[in-house]
Amino acid sequence: MLTKASYTLADGTPLSDLVRVPTREVQMRALSDPEIYQLEMDRVFGKTWLLLGHESEVPNSGDFVVRDMGSDSVIVARAKDGNIHVSLNVCPHRGMRISTVDAGNTQIHKCIYHGWAFKPSGEFIGAPVEKECMHGKMMPKEDLGLPQARVTLYGGIIFATWDLEGPSFEEFLGDAKWYFDTLFERSDKGLEVLGPPQRFIVRANWKAAGEQSAADGYHTLTLHRWLGEVGNYSKSGDGGSADLSPEMYGVEVSSPHGHALRCIDLGRKIKKLSGLDPAELTVDQKLEALPPPGMTREMLPQLRKHLSEEQLEVMVSMPPQVGGIFPNVLFAFVYIPQADGSVLGLTLLHAYVPKGPDQLEFVNWVLAEKDAPQELKDRMLMQSIQLFGTSGMVEQDDSDTWPHMTLAAKGARGRRSTLKYQAVYETGAPAGWPGPGIVNEGFTKDDTQWHWWLYWNELMNAKA
16 A cells, blocks of 8 residues: 655645545546646656557567656667667657657667667667767766666566566566466566557546556446447347347456456357257357457467466456556457457557547557467457557547546536446356456446556555
């Protein structure tokens, strides 16, 4: 638990008043206030592990991509020793951005302003006209390198943090790692990206998207109602209109660190595909009927090499399909019904990168298992783009709501309104549930998003 500290905003409001714990409310001004945004860059994005990409984006020595950690640009580069480094993209000489391109390959990152040069590891090489020692003699060259973030790879995914002495990545994930391992650590060769990520700007506060990524299932019933109308879902009896409400039931896992998972029942899909009662099938038979997203039947033996029996039980009954990693990541390992009655699994990661109090960059990675056949990868990529990409129909829905929320939070009266998370689970975990964490079953509620805000509140009010 972090030590609390008092902080008062410029208008006299205690920062701790923004989240009203007894009534589970959050003041709307949190979605628009520039002062709050600046505090977040240090207290949230400066203290947590942040998604930057996947190692398959930088496969070779010298490969690099430029990404953002909060409001800071960083260079994600693979050095000659094979390690991946994350360096602040700011020249220590006069503050020029060193890399002005999005990606490339080089063994020397040279600032265009005065020519200071750095290795992919961030080490300072030197300045032009070496005999004149234009970097001076007041500081040793070892102290003139680019500031380094702490880096970890998880299933090939690159995470980094500026908190060099803070919790490890495993500690940050906590109990949620048990579930994330079923998604990211389940195969021999792991995942790879299918091309560079899609990126687009949304005029909205990053938290409008971030808190939704904490397993908000309820909005699917209304905002994405068309999924039931055009998808191959079961029909209700009211003249053929689609009924998505069965998809709202399942198991949800909350985390004290704001991570969240929506685990949705596969029973209906398995019964439809196999024609058999899932209760009468073994774990292996269920996997055969419906392999996890991105995997083929031939790849299934790999699951038993990497996962426990308890994890496999969850994967064939109530697997994690959507959710988030705090503060700004959404994952989707979803099963999409096809017109021919089959099911296609899709694997995606989103990051909602803050670009100011009222602007975010939406970054979308499409992934697949490296061992998957190319034909399957091509199908996954095509349908992912159609549903979840820059022009995807799902993203058009979501990215329409967040700007409206942000604008409302700027109003003289609107900023005093509150976001409410008062639909509370009263069930607990289902009988025999093998996984850890804060677990509840039933119709989707607000608990996962509320835990997201509780951790945001904890970080924002922590003693520096």
